[in-house]
Structure formats: C-alpha cells, structure tokens
Amino acid sequence: MNDLSAEIPYYVYILRCSDQTLYTGITRDLEKRLTEHNSSPKGAKYTRSRRPLxxxxxxxxxNKSEALKREIAIKKLSKLQKEALL
Incomplete structure (x- = not known):
C-alpha cells in the first residue's frame, strides 16, 4: 500500500522574532505554520511573546528524518553562524 503522506515534503525553517532572536522548526506547510506562530495558540511557546515573526x-x-536532522544541525549553530546561513 502506497502512503501518500510520505510524498509530502518537509521544510526546515528559521523565523526572525521581533526581538531579533531566531527560531528554527520543521513543518509540512510553511504558510500555515507561520500563521500559527503569528496569531494562534498553536505556535511555539517561545514565539508567542516575540511576535510578529x-x-x-x-x-x-x-522526509521527516532529513528535516529533523537538519533542524538539529541548525540549532547547534551559533547565532552568528545562523546569520551567515541566512
């Protein structure tokens, strides 16, 4: 049986918060997740007090595994290294 959900890509994303900090996460739907971070209780606790993002x-x-590995790698970077990535 073919799992169609496996065909939907994941994204690793970085948000700049209003206090200039950076938040990294993964999602399948960037637009929806950004909306959640900016205006919904479904956004991460860290970002709720740092809106707009x-x-x-x-x-x-x-796939999810690749996204999680990349997210971890980015989170290990210093802020200066993350800024260089941007």
Whole structure:
C-alpha cells in the first residue's frame, strides 16, 4: 500500500522574532505554520511573546528524518553562524 503522506515534503525553517532572536522548526506547510506562530495558540511557546515573526529561511527536505536532522544541525549553530546561513 502506497502512503501518500510520505510524498509530502518537509521544510526546515528559521523565523526572525521581533526581538531579533531566531527560531528554527520543521513543518509540512510553511504558510500555515507561520500563521500559527503569528496569531494562534498553536505556535511555539517561545514565539508567542516575540511576535510578529518573519520567515527568513526555509529549506526543502525529502522526509521527516532529513528535516529533523537538519533542524538539529541548525540549532547547534551559533547565532552568528545562523546569520551567515541566512
């Protein structure tokens, strides 16, 4: 049986918060997730007090595993290294 959900790509994304900090996450739907971060209780606790948020980077990943590995790698970077990535 073919799992169609496996064909939907994941994205790793970085948001710039109003206090200039950076938030990294993964999602399947960038537009929906940005809306959740900016105006919904479904956004991350970290971002709720730092609105508005701006999408500053996104990267396509083929599956959830790849996205999670990339997210971890980005989160290990210093802020200066993250700024260079942007």
């Amino acid at each position: 701006t999408l500053v980077h996104s990267q396509h990943c083929h």
